[in-house]
Structures are given as structure tokens and as C-alpha cells.
Amino acid sequence: xxxxxxxxxxxxxxxxxxxxxxxxxxxxxxxxxxxxxxxxxxxxxxxxxxxxxxxxxxxxxxxxxxxxxxxxxxxxxxxxxxxxxxxxxxxxxxxxxxxxxxxxxxxxxxxxxxxxxxxxxxxxxxxxxxxxxxxxxxxxxxxxxxxxxxxxxxxxxxxxxxxxxxxxxxxxxxxxxxxxxxxxxxxxxxxxxxxxxxxxxxxxxxxxxxxxxxxxxxxxxxxxxxxxxxxxxxxxxxxxxxxxxxxxxxxxxxxxxxxxxxxxxxxxxxxxxxxxxxxxxxxxxxxxxxxxxxxxxxxxxxxxxxxxxxxxxxxxxxxxxxxxxxxxxxxxxxxxxxxxxxxxxxxxxxxxxx
Ligand code: GDP
Numbered sequence: 048x049x050x051x052x053x054x055x056x057x058x059x060x061x062x063x064x065x066x067x068x069x070x071x072x073x074x075x076x077x078x079x080x081x082x083x084x085x086x087x088x089x090x091x092x093x094x095x096x097x098x099x100x101x102x103x104x105x106x107x108x109x110x111x112x113x114x115x116x117x118x119x120x121x122x123x124x125x126x127x128x129x130x131x132x133x134x135x136x137x138x139x140x141x142x143x144x145x146x147x148x149x150x151x152x153x154x155x156x157x158x159x160x161x162x163x164x165x166x167x168x169x170x171x172x173x174x175x176x177x178x179x180x181x182x183x184x185x186x187x188x189x190x191x192x193x194x195x196x197x198x199x200x201x202x203x204x205x206x207x208x209x210x211x212x213x214x215x216x217x218x219x220x221x222x223x224x225x226x227x228x229x230x231x232x233x234x235x236x237x238x239x240x241x242x243x244x245x246x247x248x249x250x251x252x253x254x255x256x257x258x259x260x261x262x263x264x265x266x267x268x269x270x271x272x273x274x275x276x277x278x279x280x281x282x283x284x285x286x287x288x289x290x291x292x293x294x295x296x297x298x299x300x301x302x303x304x305x306x307x308x309x310x311x312x313x314x315x316x317x318x319x320x321x322x323x324x325x326x327x328x329x330x331x332x333x334x335x336x337x338x339x340x341x342x343x344x345x346x347x348x349x350x351x352x353x354x355x356x357x358x359x360x361x362x363x364x365x366x367x368x369x370x371x372x373x374x375x376x377x378x379x380x381x382x383x384x385x386x387x388x389x390x391x392x393x394x395x396x397x398x399x400x401x
Contacts, residue, residue, distance in 0.1 A: 159242030234288030
């Protein structure tokens with residue numbers, strides 16, 4: 048008998064007669080691997096409930112679902128239960144224009160970057176905003192510490208952009224720093240690895256599992272080129288009873304309009320910048336060349352890094368797009384119309400005429 052609480056399940060809703068809860072541990076094309084209280088099994092979506100007029104969200108790894116037995120067949124998945132956290136992307140299948148969850152119900156996100164290559168503060172800011180929006184807690188894991196002499200300066204730089212976030216430097220090769228992860232790897236807790244290909248996600252998973260469960264793709268450390276090694280989504284249970292979700296497609300993670308507003312997540316990642324906004328001489332300051340602009344002033348004295356300011360503006364635009372998709376599309380089509388008028392006039396007259 049398996050207790051689903053070991054997977055983080057808390058019953059908020061009782062299943063109907065004949066239904067039972069299950070946790071999704073792997074997603075294949077149309078089949079789902081599940082853990083139920085009586086063991087592992089496979090399930091398929093009940094078509095009328097997932098493709099009907101009010102479709103349920105498709106389950107993903109880490110989801111809790113209700114299932115019904117279908118003797119002689121895979122069981123039927125009849126309901127996706129509400130999620131406490133999730134990551135999503137745009138459904139990449141042809142004709143898919145919807146948000147697609149790719150990992151759910153995790154507690155902690157290990158945001159991973161390698162110290163020797165791939166170290167990029169702007170990417171970290173983006174991952175931090177996405178993690179805060181997902182509903183989980185970020186932890187920054189700097190990998191391959193064995194390959195560098197001193198990680199002090201890089202840790203200082205990360206601290207400056209991620210105040211209050213736990214930062215650790217580890218090596219899956221020597222085992223350095225791995226014990227610092229233990230406080231997050233508690234029984235029943237679920238973690239996700241978020242990081243580009245080649246940063247050492249598979250190596251860390253193997254080190255924590257104490258076995259090679261994931262293929263490590265050898266990369267050339269001189270140019271940090273790696274190949275995509277993760278090809279399916281899976282939830283692994285560590286010997287300590289904690290779980291790790293490994294999922295491909297983290298690169299395409301998107302920002303979406305959600306109840307936990309993405310704008311708020313971006314604001315909390317850039318609290319230092321937001322504190323200054325609104326203090327410029329002109330209330331409608333665009334922070335470009337206006338006199339009395341506190342942002343330009345802070346950049347000129349080195350109080351705000353100009354790259355960080357650009358990163359803030361970029362993520363703000365993305366957040367705006369996520370929250371105002373229709374408005375953004377309208378603005379884009381107005382811009383395209385302007386360009387069309389401009390080129391038509393140009394073709395007609397040979398001159399630019401507005
Ligand atoms: P993934 O694509 O994020 O899963 O990365 P992998 O785990 O496949 O690792 C990519 C490359 O980095 C491989 O060549 C690993 O041997 C190497 N690697 C991973 N972790 C470490 C580490 O802590 N130290 C060193 N020196 N190499 C590592």
C-alpha cells in the first residue's frame with residue numbers, strides 16, 4: 048500500500064464513488080504512468096472529459112488526478128486536480144495555441160547554471176521571475192565548482208540580483224556542496240531542475256540517486272556545447288524519499304496570465320529598480336534622456352547595472368504581453384498596418400509619405 052502523501056498529495060476534494068487518486072509520474076504520447084495507493088499503473092484520458100466543450104487541463108508530471116478502473120485496459124483519467132504550482136509553455140503540437148503545463152505541484156525549483164560556462168545573470172533574472180510565478184520557491188544552484196578556482200565573485204554577483212534567495216555552489220563530480228541541498232530534499236517534497244542543456248542536471252540527478260538513471264551527454268568544456276539529453280518527462284524518487292521532476296522544454300517556458308500575476312513576480316525580482324521608479328522629475332518619464340531621471344542617474348553612478356535595467360524592461364514587456372495578450376496583438380497589428388501603409392506609399396510615390 049502506497050501513501051500518496053509521500054508524493055505530496057493532500058486530499059482537498061473527495062473522489063466520486065469508483066474513483067481513486069493517483070500521481071502522474073511520467074508522460075508518454077497518449078499514456079500516463081501513474082502511482083496509486085495500490086501500486087503503479089498506466090492511464091489514458093477519458094476523451095469526453097478532456098476533449099469536450101469544457102475540457103480539463105491535460106495532466107503533466109507531478110499532477111494529481113482521479114482515475115477509474117477499466118478492467119483489461121489502462122485505467123481512465125477523469126479529473127486533473129488543482130495545482131499548487133506549475134511551469135508551462137506554448138503547446139508545440141501543430142495547431143496548438145494553448146498553454147501546456149510541463150511540470151506540476153513542485154515545492155522547490157533548483158535554478159541551475161554552471162560556474163565555468165553558461166553563467167548569465169540576465170538568464171537568472173528570467174528564471175527567477177518564472178519560478179516566482181510558478182508558485183514554488185527558487186534556490187540557485189551553481190554547478191561545476193570543481194572547474195574554477197574561486198567562486199566568490201560570481202556568488203556575490205548572484206546575491207546582488209537575488210537577495211534572500213539561497214545560493215549554493217556544487218560539484219556532482221567531487222560531491223562538493225551536495226549536502227547543502229539536503230534541506231530541500233525532504234521526504235514527500237518535489238523539486239524541479241531548471242537550466243540550459245549542459246549545466247549538469249542529469250549529472251546531479253544521478254549523483255543524488257546514487258545510480259545512473261539519466262544519460263549524461265559529454266560536452267566540450269571549452270565552448271560548453273551540449274546536446275539536449277532529456278527527452279521525456281519523468282518524476283524520480285530519491286533514496287531519501289524526495290522527488291525530482293526532470294522535464295524537457297524548459298527553454299520554451301513562457302510567462303502567462305495567471306492569478307499569481309507575472310507582473311508581481313517581475314516586480315519582486317527587480318525590487319531595487321521598482322523602488323526608484325516614480326521618483327523622476329517628470330511623472331511620465333520614459334527614462335531615456337529626460338532631465339531629473341533617477342534611473343539614468345542610478346545607472347550613471349553604477350548603482351543600477353545597465354544590463355539589469357534592460358533585462359527589467361524586457362521582462363516587463365513580456366509580462367505586459369502575457370497579461371494583455373489582446374491589447375499587445377492589437378498594438379502589433381496597428382504597427383504592421385502602419386508599416387503596410389508606409390511601404391504602399393513608398394511604392395506609389397517613390398517617397399515616404401504618411
Ligand atoms: P544536462 O544537459 O544539464 O543534463 O547536463 P549533463 O549532466 O549531461 O552534463 C553536461 C556535461 O557537464 C557532462 O560532460 C558532464 O560530465 C559535465 N558535468 C556535469 N556536472 C559536472 C560537475 O559538477 N563538474 C564537472 N567537472 N563536470 C560536470
